[in-house]
Amino acid sequence: MRHSTLLMTAALSAALLCGCSTPARRIDPTTQGLTTVRDVNTRDWNDVAARAVNSLIASGALVRPDGRKAIVMINQVKNRTGSRARTQILTNKLRQAMLASGKALTTTAVGGRGPEDNATRQVRELENDDLFNQATVQKRGTVISPDLSLSGEIINQSTRAGRTTENTFYFHVVLTDLATGLATWEDNFEITKQETVNIFGY
Amino acid sequence: MKRHFLTTAAALLLALGAVGCQDTVNTVENRDPAMTPDSVDTRAFSTDSFCRDRLALISMRRSTTPGGVMMVQAQIRSERYGFWSELWSGMTGTNPYHVLYRFDWLDGSGMAVSTAANAWQPLIFAPGEVKFIQGVAPNARCRDFVLSVREAPSAR
Numbered sequence: 366m367r368h369s370t371l372l373m374t375a376a377l378s379a380a381l382l383c384g385c386s387t388p389a390r391r392i393d394p395t396t397q398g399l400t401t402v403r404d405v406n407t408r409d410w411n412d413v414a415a416r417a418v419n420s421l422i423a424s425g426a427l428v429r430p431d432g433r434k435a436i437v438m439i440n441q442v443k444n445r446t447g448s449r450a451r452t453q454i455l456t457n458k459l460r461q462a463m464l465a466s467g468k469a470l471t472t473t474a475v476g477g478r479g480p481e482d483n484a485t486r487q488v489r490e491l492e493n494d495d496l497f498n499q500a501t502v503q504k505r506g507t508v509i510s511p512d513l514s515l516s517g518e519i520i521n522q523s524t525r526a527g528r529t530t531e532n533t534f535y536f537h538v539v540l541t542d543l544a545t546g547l548a549t550w551e552d553n554f555e556i557t558k559q560e561t562v563n564i565f566g567y
Numbered sequence: 568m569k570r571h572f573l574t575t576a577a578a579l580l581l582a583l584g585a586v587g588c589q590d591t592v593n594t595v596e597n598r599d600p601a602m603t604p605d606s607v608d609t610r611a612f613s614t615d616s617f618c619r620d621r622l623a624l625i626s627m628r629r630s631t632t633p634g635g636v637m638m639v640q641a642q643i644r645s646e647r648y649g650f651w652s653e654l655w656s657g658m659t660g661t662n663p664y665h666v667l668y669r670f671d672w673l674d675g676s677g678m679a680v681s682t683a684a685n686a687w688q689p690l691i692f693a694p695g696e697v698k699f700i701q702g703v704a705p706n707a708r709c710r711d712f713v714l715s716v717r718e719a720p721s722a723r
Contacts, residue, residue, distance in 0.1 A: 395667060395687040396720050411686035418684040419703040425633025458683035465682060465705045468634055 402532045402560040405450045405519070413536050413554045414458035421459065426540050426550035427468035429512070435469040438511035438543075441477035443518040446534065450519055455536070459515060472511050513549070514541045528564070533557040591648045592696040604628040607639065618718050621647050621664060625697065627714075637704040639670070639712055645692035653694060664692040665719035670702030672709040680705055689719060 392398065394407040421427070427435050439460055442452035463469040473482035480486065489505055491497045517538035524531045533555055540550040607627040613619040625642040632638050647656055647664055656662040667687040672680045682705035690698060702712060 408687075408689075412688050415684040415686050415688050418682070418705075419701065422634065422636060422684075422705065423632045423638055423701070423703045428634045462683045462705060465680075466634070466636070467706045467708075 400558065402530050402558045403523075404448045405446075405534055405556070409534070409556050410454045410458075413556065414455055416554050417455070417459060417536070417538050417552065418462040420552045421538075421540070421550055422462065422466055424550045427463060427466060427513075434467075435513050436509055436511045437463055437469050437471045437513045437515055437540075438475050439471060439477065439481065440514045440516035442516065442538070446519055446521040448521075452517075452519060455517075455538075456515065459538070469513070472509065474508050475511060477516065511543060514543055515539070516541065529559060529561045531557065531559045591653070591694040592645075594695075594697055605630060615718065618666070618716060621645065621652075622666065622692070622716065632703060635707045637707075637709055637712070638701060639714075640699055640701045641714055642697060642699050643692075643716075644697045645694055647692070648694040656694070662694065663696075664694075666690050666692065666716055667719050668700055668714065668716045671713045671715070672702075672704050673711040673713070674708045675710045677711070680709055687717075 394411070398407045400406055400408070427437075429435050437460070439456050442456055444450045444452050460471045463471060474480050474485040485503075485508055488503045491502045492499065492505075515538070517536065519534060519536050521532055521534045523533075534557075536554040536556075538552055538554075539548050541547070542549045604626070605628060607629050609624065609627050611619075611624070623644045623646050625644055627639065627641050629637060629639045645664055647653070647662070653662070656664070667689055669685055669687045671685055672682060674680050684703070684705065690700065692698060700714075702714065704712070
């Protein structure tokens with residue numbers, strides 16, 4: 366009798382625990398996405414990217430006096446926060462915006478951590494391969510060098526007072542004119558998040 | 568009678584306390600502005616009467632960036648000030664007021680142009696605060712725009 370009561374209790378507890386789970390589903394990250402104090406979340410990336418794109422396009426920094434499209438190299442956006450922020454999310458959105466602007470093209474032949482696409486160099490190594498029709502092999506001296514470089518860094522400052530934790534992420538993005546080494550556009554974006562935990566610490 | 572009076576007085580004090588805790592924004596500007604803005608005639612379609620009553624569109628202006636793309640600016644004021652508004656937002660914990668906004672851009676044919684900047688962006692208003700939100704077209708082919716505003720879930 367006692368054994369069956371225990372079994373019943375265990376089964377009921379298991380059923381209750383299962384009832385708390387939520388099946389995988391698509392969400393709207395703007396309103397349903399998770400917000401955590403320690404990390405840069407999806408909605409933060411979207412917000413910063415939108416602000417950075419607006420600032421960059423409004424600045425006119427991509428416009429060249431000779432009317433030619435500027436060639437932009439995507440350098441590193443350094444993550445100096447304690448969290449594992451994927452800074453490519455920001456640079457990818459910026460490069461998409463630069464391409465869409467019609468004022469710039471991005472190069473994948475060079476990048477902050479080496480070429481993003483090694484193919485530009487690889488195909489030129491076919492010039493000594495008799496397997497290939499040499500007339501179709503890409504020639505040396507045709508790759509276009511970048512005019513501008515996009516780089517930046519993310520830092521954060523965390524403060525704690527009692528049960529409240531506050532974390533501010535500072536995004537700094539710079540566009541450098543490679544001919545002069547001068548920054549033609551730069552901007553800062555901040556995101557501050559705050560959390561107060563209960564007396565049990567969650 | 569005395570008990571009734573005390574209850575009313577306590578309720579009134581609580582209400583005044585709640586309203587008194589609000590930090591409303593006060594503004595001042597020059598009476599004769601020197602600027603010559605290019606104003607945009609707007610047409611609004613509102614489905615949220617709460618959001619409509621809580622925010623006022625003061626102006627919508629347009630200009631062109633050095634790169635030749637259209638830039639628009641909406642001047643919006645939070646109308647959540649005054650005794651009852653402040654009392655309600657104080658009681659419901661919705662002060663400051665959180666909203667989200669997004670610009671969508673249309674080309675000369677009325678087709679929507681995809682951009683990395685058309686995500687919903689957060690905006691936080693103190694009672695009576697005026698904010699300027701700006702949108703920049705993704706390219707020079709864009710001719711028109713749609714500005715969408717909604718209450719953030721935390722504002723309800």
